[in-house]
Amino acid sequence: MEIIVCIKQVPDIAEVRINPETNTLIREGVPSILNPFDEFAVEEAVRIKEKHGGTVSVVSMGPAQSEKVLRTCLQMGADGGCLLCDDALAGSDTWVTSAALAALIDKLTYDLVICGIETTDSSTAQVGPQLAEKLGIPQITFVSKIKLDQGGKKGIFTCETDTGYQVLEARMPLLVSVIKGINIPRAPDNKVGRAKKLECVNITDLGINPEDVGLDGSPTMVVEVKAAKPRPRSHLVVDSSLPAHERIRVIMNGGIQHKEGIKKLEGEVEGLASKVGEYIIDLLKQ
Numbered sequence: 001m002e003i004i005v006c007i008k009q010v011p012d013i014a015e016v017r018i019n020p021e022t023n024t025l026i027r028e029g030v031p032s033i034l035n036p037f038d039e040f041a042v043e044e045a046v047r048i049k050e051k052h053g054g055t056v057s058v059v060s061m062g063p064a065q066s067e068k069v070l071r072t073c074l075q076m077g078a079d080g081g082c083l084l085c086d087d088a089l090a091g092s093d094t095w096v097t098s099a100a101l102a103a104l105i106d107k108l109t110y111d112l113v114i115c116g117i118e119t120t121d122s123s124t125a126q127v128g129p130q131l132a133e134k135l136g137i138p139q140i141t142f143v144s145k146i147k148l149d150q151g152g153k154k155g156i157f158t159c160e161t162d163t164g165y166q167v168l169e170a171r172m173p174l175l176v177s178v179i180k181g182i183n184i185p186r187a188p189d190n191k192v193g194r195a196k197k198l199e200c201v202n203i204t205d206l207g208i209n210p211e212d213v214g215l216d217g218s219p220t221m222v223v224e225v226k227a228a229k230p231r232p233r234s235h236l237v238v239d240s241s242l243p244a245h246e247r248i249r250v251i252m253n254g255g256i257q258h259k260e261g262i263k264k265l266e267g268e269v270e271g272l273a274s275k276v277g278e279y280i281i282d283l284l285k286q
């Protein structure tokens with residue numbers, strides 16, 4: 001069973017800032033981590049290998065520092081890794097990223113490709129599905145459980161949907177994107193994987209034309225980036241000129257008109273009294 005896991009180095013989310021001129025993330029000088037969703041993908045691949053045998057290779061397209069997160073995957077039990085790194089790739093959108101990854105993976109042997117569901121820096125969830133299309137293999141997304149048959153040639157895959165879940169049977173080769181919660185990723189063991197080798201390739205090795213990649217080769221343009229507006233807080237509004245006990249009585253009698261954004265308290269007197277108490281404590285804290 002040959003498994004390839006696609007992983008991405010992402011900026012530590014607490015530190016992310018946007019360049020107002022280019023509308024792209026400022027990644028320089030920001031600490032980087034393995035995309036948290038990809039930890040589930042690596043863990044799942046290693047578990048499959050432990051059960052069915054075979055190898056796990058991790059691949060990433062990114063800057064040279066991505067070697068660090070590839071090493072983390074080796075410490076989690078992956079057997080080898082390959083970094084696709086080239087200055088020409090900077091600024092690539094998901095279309096170009098998936099095309100470049102497909103060019104790399106096409107040169108490798110695989111039965112199963114596993115992706116995380118999304119990244120924490122761009123969160124498009126497009127790379128997995130685009131990659132499957134470009135490799136010309138079937139895909140199952142939002143996978144929460146994988147059960148392969150003994151020979152590893154086909155498997156049963158449970159995937160989450162908006163309304164519940166589906167159970168699908170599929171044959172290899174196949175690409176799946178796995179969701180958070182499919183497993184509990186193990187901690188990297190820094191005594192493991194020191195001797196394992198990482199390979200580096202560039203676009204020339206893959207026969208990719210520099211004009212087809214990077215910002216210029218990317219069909220996506222970020223036109224504008226806006227901060228989300230904070231949601232207005234809603235409060236119970238009671239005539240503040242009333243003494244406290246009167247205000248409580250008004251609330252408990254349901255004596256205020258229902259207005260949009262105002263929560264009307266309903267229920268048994270005891271329950272209501274404690275809710276009102278909490279409300280008053282909140283008011284005093286403000």
Ligand SMILES: Cc1cc2nc3c(=O)[nH]c(=O)nc-3n(C[C@H](O)[C@H](O)[C@H](O)COP(=O)(O)OP(=O)(O)OC[C@H]3O[C@@H](n4cnc5c(N)ncnc54)[C@H](O)[C@@H]3O)c2cc1C
Nearest residue numbers: 006007061091093094097115116118119122124125126127
């Ligand atoms: C104009 C523009 C410029 C950009 N410039 C840059 C840039 O300079 N540097 C940069 O890092 N990003 C850049 N991005 C973002 C970049 O396009 C996306 O981060 C990248 O294509 C992956 O998309 P995503 O993060 O939404 O991944 P998703 O589609 O949310 O990721 C899903 C899964 O795909 C796999 N995956 C995603 N990305 C990679 C990868 N690179 N290697 C291996 N597996 C992967 C992982 O398994 C991941 O869990 C740019 C985007 C735009 C639109």
